[in-house]
Amino acid sequence: MERPARNRAVAIWLLICCGLVFVMVVLGGFTRLTGSGLSMVDWRPLMGILPPLNDAEWQRVFAMYQESPEFRHVNAHMDVDEFKSIFWLEYLHRLLGRAIGIVFIVPFLFFVIRGYIRKREWPKYLLMFVLGGLQGLLGWYMVKSGLVDVPHVSQYRLTAHLVAAFLIYAYMLWVAMSLLFPARPGAAAHPWYPRTLGLAVLTCVTIISGGFVAGLKAGKIYNTFPKMGDDWLPAGLLSLDPFWRNFFDNTATVQFNHRWLAIGTFIAIVTYWFTARKADFPERARPAVNALLHTSALQVVLGISTLLLAVPVVLGAAHQGVAMLLFTVMLYLLHALRRA
Numbered sequence: 001m002e003r004p005a006r007n008r009a010v011a012i013w014l015l016i017c018c019g020l021v022f023v024m025v026v027l028g029g030f031t032r033l034t035g036s037g038l039s040m041v042d043w044r045p046l047m048g049i050l051p052p053l054n055d056a057e058w059q060r061v062f063a064m065y066q067e068s069p070e071f072r073h074v075n076a077h078m079d080v081d082e083f084k085s086i087f088w089l090e091y092l093h094r095l096l097g098r099a100i101g102i103v104f105i106v107p108f109l110f111f112v113i114r115g116y117i118r119k120r121e122w123p124k125y126l127l128m129f130v131l132g133g134l135q136g137l138l139g140w141y142m143v144k145s146g147l148v149d150v151p152h153v154s155q156y157r158l159t160a161h162l163v164a165a166f167l168i169y170a171y172m173l174w175v176a177m178s179l180l181f182p183a184r185p186g187a188a189a190h191p192w193y194p195r196t197l198g199l200a201v202l203t204c205v206t207i208i209s210g211g212f213v214a215g216l217k218a219g220k221i222y223n224t225f226p227k228m229g230d231d232w233l234p235a236g237l238l239s240l241d242p243f244w245r246n247f248f249d250n251t252a253t254v255q256f257n258h259r260w261l262a263i264g265t266f267i268a269i270v271t272y273w274f275t276a277r278k279a280d281f282p283e284r285a286r287p288a289v290n291a292l293l294h295t296s297a298l299q300v301v302l303g304i305s306t307l308l309l310a311v312p313v314v315l316g317a318a319h320q321g322v323a324m325l326l327f328t329v330m331l332y333l334l335h336a337l338r339r340a
Contacts, residue, residue, distance in 0.1 A: 006116040007179040013107045014176035020100045021169045025162070025324050027093050029317035032158075032214060036089035038070045041147055043140040049098060051091050058084070070151035097136055104129055128172055135164050155215025155248065162211045166204075166327060173331055181284070183339035190340035192279055199265075199272055200330045206265045207323050209258040212248055214320075218255040219311040225304050228256060262303055269296045285336035288329055295326045 031037050041064050042048070052058040062080045065071050065087075071078065075086075108125055111117045117125060142157035213219055222228040237253050240246045246253040273293040281289065299322045306315040 007182075010111055010116050011176040011179035013111070014172045014179075017100065017104055018169055018173050018176065020096065020103060021165060021172070022321070022324055022328075024093070024096050024100065025165050025169075026317055026321040027089070027096060028162075028165075029320035030313065031089045031093045033311065033313040033316045034086060034089055035070075035074070036086040036093075037153065038068060038143060038146045038151060039065060039083065039086040039090045040094065040143075041065055041068050043143070045098075045136065048094065051088075061087070068147055068151070069149055070146065073151050094139075097139070101129075101132055104132065124175065128168065128175075131164070131168050131171070135161070135168060138164055152217075153215065155212050158215040159208060159211030162214075163208060166207065166324070169324070170327070170331055173328065174335060177332065177335045181335065187339040190282065190285075190337040192276065192281070193334070193337040193340075195272070196330075196334055196337055199268055200334055202261075202265050202268060203326065203330055206258070206261040207327065209254070209261050210320075210323060212254045213258045216249075216251045216254055217311075218251040218258075219307055219316070221251055222255055223308055223310045225259070225307055228252070259303075259307070262300060266296050266300050269293060282336050282340045285333055285340075288333040288336060291329045292326070292333060295322065295329050298322055299326055 040048075040061075052061050058080055062083050065083060075083075108117070108129070112122065138157070138161050142153050142161045145154035145157050146152050222234060226232075228234040234252045234256065236250070237256060238246050238250075240250050240253075247257060248254070269292055273289055276289050299319070302315060302319045302322055306312070306319045309315060
């Protein structure tokens with residue numbers, strides 16, 4: 001098989017892995033929003049593949065959950081049948097993580113043996129696998145923060161877990177696109193690449209701020225727009241000491257920052273799209289410019305709707321999923337402009 005065909009096969013495999021990570025992020029949103037994330041109070045990477053298979057096993061797992069702060073302070077009314085409703089989402093989330101590892105490592109070994117992936121390229125694929133394993137550890141580190149005294153995970157650890165998922169996704173997607181769209185010798189970055197990179201950084205900062213909103217459940221307060229309650233600047237916006245803690249620990253400040261970062265990002269994207277219409281873009285970049293506008297508009301509508309309705313589960317998970325879709329479009333556009 002010729003090298004372009006081999007590269008295409010490897011790229012398709014990586015894109016499948018990207019799709020699974022995308023689903024993983026959305027499922028993680030459902031897990032968080034339904035309060036399922038702390039239902040599994042132990043972590044067994046190998047032996048935990050099978051769920052409870054009989055009543056005795058369910059009673060054992062439920063007894064472990066009853067020792068957790070979430071049960072004692074939030075779900076003390078639950079019986080074992082109600083517990084199952086939150087257990088299954090977290091179980092599926094962890095099971096999908098294991099499945100992604102298998103979907104990655106088995107084809108990787110096949111491609112190595114068959115020579116599709118050359119020896120000098122092994123390190124970058126092994127790095128993907130290592131990062132995936134570390135993401136599992138980070139997920140458990142996040143869960144542990146909610147199993148001590150307060151039945152809520154740390155917003156810092158939750159945001160780190162989310163950002164790590166985006167980074168792994170970005171790395172795999174970038175390598176896949178480089179296989180599908182190899183740069184021509186001597187190709188240079190498009191003049192619009194620096195400003196597109198700046199727009200991507202702004203988008204990422206907005207996404208990261210959304211992680212702190214999720215971690216603090218800051219979307220449950222000030223469910224009005226554009227004002228926060230009756231004010232543009234809510235009371236207690238900078239009430240924590242030291243000053244920097246307000247940006248990460250103050251629910252009012254975290255929501256304020258995210259909503260205006262989102263509006264600022266949308267305005268920047270609209271401006272970018274309007275001025276880019278007359279620019280000489282590569283052919284494959286033009287659809288991405290339009291998709292950037294459409295996806296960001298959808299994300300703003302979803303964000304405002306999620307806020308006004310006090311974060312219903314479906315809208316909240318959709319908002320997280322569209323954030324990743326917007327991130328995907330941005331990556332595609334950056335790749336098209338980097339070696340135009």
